[in-house]
Amino acid sequence: MIIDRIEAILVDVPTKRPHKLAFATVAEQNYVIVRVFADGAVGVGEAATIGGPRWGEESTEGIKAVIDGYIAPVLVGQDARNLNAVETRVARAVHGNAFARAAVVMAVYDMVARADGVSVAGLLGGAQTPSLELIWTLASGDTDRDIAEGEEMLESRRHRHFKIKIGFGDPERDAAHAVKLAQVFAGRASIRVDLNQAWDEPTARRLLPKLAGAGVALVEQPLPRWNVEGMARLSATNPGIAIMADEGVASSHDALAHARLRAADAFALKVTKSGGYAETRRVAAIAEAAGIGLYGGCMLETGIGTAGYLQLFATFSHLAWACELFGPRLLQHDIVATPLAMRDFAIHLPDGPGIGVAIDPDKLNFYRRDGNRQSRKAG
DSSP states (O other): OBEEEEEEEEEEEEEEEEEEOSSOEEEEEEEEEEEEEETTEEEEEEEEESSGGGTSSOOHHHHHHHIIIIIHHHHTTSBTTOHHHHHHHHHHHSSSOHHHHHHHHHHHHHHHHHHHTOBHHHHTTOOSOSEEEBEEEEOSSOHHHHHHHHHHHHHTTSOSEEEEEOOSSOHHHHHHHHHHHHHHTTTTSEEEEEOTTOOOHHHHHHHHHHHHHTTOOEEEOOSOTTOHHHHHHHHHHOTTSEEEESTTOSSHHHHHHHHHHTOOSEEEEOTTTTTSHHHHHHHHHHHHHHTOEEEEOOOOOOHHHHHHHHHHHTTSSOOTTOBOOOHHHHBSSOOBSSOOOEETTEEEOOOSSBTSOOBOHHHHHHHBTTSOHHHHHHO
16 A cells, blocks of 8 residues: 555634633634545544644644655655554654644554554554543633533533633632632532643642642643653642643653653643654553553544544553543534544544544535635635
């Protein structure tokens, strides 16, 4: 199965409500949808960015440029079935640019699995669970609105784990916001907070005990990603609340550094953050060897990227902190033909080969950036 063409498409989809983070407020999500072609077979992958370079080093525009100019040329003419060689070849050809690499890798895995009539999970050794508990992020920035949204999610049996986005305002007010939500949902839902690197160490030392006292179970990346030693000190001095590394753990080298210092109680796994399936599995293996819990993260993907993530997450024996693959629910419209099943507080692994979902061509054409955006906005 020889790769003969790789296509990268920029896509923008509005969200149902503003998604407020420490570094940006997202009202439209940006994607690169990748299609890989070989011997009549097609595979799809995706890279999503939240706020573009405001979260990390890559933007969707840059991702597409790297795929078109640097990744596609080294893969065209190569055997898609040699998945190890595909991931190695891409990693050697492009330094950094993990999201661009992962989107192409996801598409190659999807294509090979579809051609063989198996799921990507099957290609990776087999799923160990048919579904995963699903987290919802409360990120409007308004306490009353977040409470109402959380109540709706509980009532509809969609979510019973909530992650609260803070770090965009005064730390004391942010902590009070999280404490209020933890009190309201006490005994009915687990509460976690995500700071996206917004606090310094003294602020975290002062406020984490308040969050722990209110019943917040976990805090995600409270310190800048470079401050691994600070994360270790927080982990050692705040036993009442788990510390999770996200931006700080992208590679197996990052994972090893955190494990050695016991700088985190959990790692957030993201296929795009780690540049593909192989490196994400290495990060998970280090976590499991060190007794560090796993968390299935996301970048607010469409159904394409969500399914690609889910195929991998389902192969792990245990995700101690559940998963956050709710991206399609936040979008005004998904771009897949058949939505992923999300019910009874969980996301369910789809049947069928590859990643288990397919692009709806009409929706893709509507939201692709090189279409008639002005007429779409006017409509």
